[in-house]
Amino acid sequence: MASVSTLTTRGGSPPDSIEAHPSLESAGTPPQAPRRRRKPERITKLLFIVPAALYIFAFFAFPVIKNITMSLQEYTTATFFTGEAPWVGFANYVTVTSSSLFGPAFLNTALFTAGSLLGQFVIGIALAVFFRRRFPLNGFLRSLMLLPWLLPVIVSSATWRSILDQDSGILNQFLTSIGVIQSPIGWLSDPNVALLSVILVNIWVGIPFNVALLYGGLQDIPEELYEAGALDGATGWKAFWHITWPNLRPVVSVVLVLGVVYTLKVLDVILGLTNGGPANATQTLAVRSYQESFVNFEFGVGSAWSNVLILVSLVFAVLYLRSNRRAVDE
Template sequence: MSALLGKAGRTAPAAAGATGAGAAGAPGGRLLPWGARRAPGRRRTGWRAFAFVLPAWAYVAAFYVYPLASNVRMGFQDYTVASFFTGSAPYVGLANYRAVWHDPQFTRTVVNTALFTAGSLLLQFAVGLGLAVFFRRSFPLGGVLRSLLLVPWLLPLVVSGTVWRWMFYNDSGVVNQALLHLHLIHQPVPWLVSTHMSLVAVTLVNIWVGIPFNMVILYGGLQAIPEQLYEAAAIDGANAWQRFTRITLPMLRPVSLVVLTLGLIYTVKAFDVIMTVSQGGPANSSQTLTTYAYQLSFQQLTFGRGAAVGNLLILLAVVFAALYLRAVRDQEGRAR
């Protein structure tokens, strides 16, 4: 189900890309030299534009719309292992949604998803912004350091997640050993072995994964702020904090909106981090909606219920994707 979800997050931008290609098709016709000679043939241009859009739409329909629709349908079916082979599954109305709603795990999972998302977003953004402001100054090896910070983003999550799991080990893990030697703690922190700490541990890993993304985009946003603003403010006697709150933050607002909305979509659908670090355990304490959907579908083999949870996630992603598109549109409107 989470595979579908990954696509759900992408549907909106993909559709945006498709219309972008279509819109470009029409002026493309006008730019061509023979297009000028057949100026009255506007209909031809229309058909040509359609021909350009068609492949994109066919692609979207086959790889995004169809799986999404199948997942929505599966949420209303009693889909078992046998259904995969026979291709038929009885419709059961809202029974899957009811079963998930009454599952004692469900509330905890929703709360976990909210905490995981909010915690990840806030800290990723705060640290990413701090680093972006830091790297705005030029200093020796600044560029190298900035590139090194991208490493978490480039590593496959299965690799970094497994290493994090080892680092969090209770007795021999390097995280606890370091904290003990620095006398910051007196007892090993039960990172992955306590139902109270596991969500914190996976959230920390997810923050680490997300910082480079926030930093790079916010850094790009900072580059677009004219240096004169800061010079003028300095002449007016604004101190560093005032320059940050009165110039940097307001000027970064549009970019921040985009970063936060995209971050929200990634975090709600984050799966591999949790799966490699804690498997949603111990005792489902770090289970979010994505891992819960996986457990229902592929461990308990109740595919209808897994699809129901997947659909809830699709709904969430669609809402946030709409917010994202609106934020981008507002921003474009303001730029014109």
């Protein structure tokens, strides 16, 4: 802000501000010879790029590069004190891919992401369409919908852990009392069910994000389209398929791609509920990366796991960019 106002006052009364900012003035002295004017201009352009470039380097490029180099080193607790991390080539990647958890973690990540997205999206769009109607307390209920988003995940996963407890959890007690199940289900203690439970909780966490974005998208669809459609007999499901869905497609693709990227890296929900257990039933790429790095202190192996994860995310990012370009071409 301060620099902008300097610029405007400068234009109005040059002598004052020259005295007020002698150092600035000397740095920006107008060029003497006209033929040298082009150079400062190019520097100007470059300097404009510098802040953004520095930012991107410090917060995007550096971590990624560091993560890649780390995965090629034997990076342990000692490295932090001595700074020594011997290069080991692809040994960490061999450790990762030959781990008996590589296949299961990959599969679990895929199931977790697909299941979470499907659930979040279907419920999200249903609720978004529902909230388009006018009814009393609409706004209030819609703001309540944001609750799962506002709660810290550590808090909500602790709550879910007690809800899903096999013996005293309220879910099993409820299902038993209405006669849906005969014996309690080990939501978090049965390896065959645990992944499903973790997905269900993650769906709950993700619904507000989907509703908020999809509801916003629905608001942008002009009311006239529905009125015109209704005249031609398109109401209810027909209106949804032929008016809502096509108009919502750009928003849908954003929601889905962001959803994939957010869900692939989910760690807190799983750590809070099962810690990757029982019997490794909820191990995902993100959990493996975390546990190798911060439980076993094998930072090299941990970063190799996370690079696998980054690679998967990258595939989806490329798909997103391609689909976007096609949309622009159309």
